[in-house]
Amino acid sequence: MTKKMMALLLALLLAFGAVMAEASDAALPTDEAVEESAETATGETEEVADKTETEETEDEAAGTGEESEEPVEQKRLSGVKIGIDPGHQAHGNSQKETVAPNSSQKKAKVSSGTQGVRTRIAEYVTVLEISMKLRDALEALGAEVYLTRETHDVDLSNQDRAKMMNELGVDLVLRIHCDGAESSKSHGIGLFVSKSNDIAAESLRAAEAILPRLIAATGAKDRGITQNDNYTGQNWSTVPCLMVECGFMSNPEEDEKLNDPDYQWQLAKGMAEGICDYIENGRE
């Protein structure tokens, strides 16, 4: 081999080496890119894992939330069914029905009720407003609440209303009414329960729990608890039942109060507290 050939070969080798080096340089970024993308993928995987962990943490937090909502299960009226019968309706029904299961005595299916002497508002309007607030107060305490009516345009006799609540098997029924008297001076709250049927004693126990709370909440005059067998709605009831006469619409001042939303809330809260006392005393 001549010196010239050696130089040429060397030059060729160097040139080849340079090409190979370039080729491997070109390949290198690809490898790096692969590694980077692998890292990115790993990073994403980790992020996904993080998210999963976060979700799990959130789930746990939600679980904790459920646990902290467990007092919902322990609300004072949880598992308690309360019936509310807002008295009367837009139009009375003068057809007759028997006043009690074992009686031949008949009374109008549903009377038209009284009317505010000052506000001119009909009793059936006032008592539905009070009843809706009572429903809200009871539901806030965890009770399951059933109303015989939520509108004025119904035709429900007092027997129908009692039977509706009997079938629902509620723990207690409150019949919400307002009173009327010849004297404009009569005022205050009175409760009425049946005297002779199977629910008389338990209804009286409910009334005794509710009345003091109602008086404390409203400051109204205490007219006491009356036991008699005059009311179809109570006589036909097979579940504890009482009628709340919330006040006298024949008394101008009390008429105004009975139609004042704040006073209606006081009535609702007083009744709700009394119902809590009644239920809790029964549980002991």
Ligand SMILES: [Zn+2]
């Ligand atoms: Zn009434």
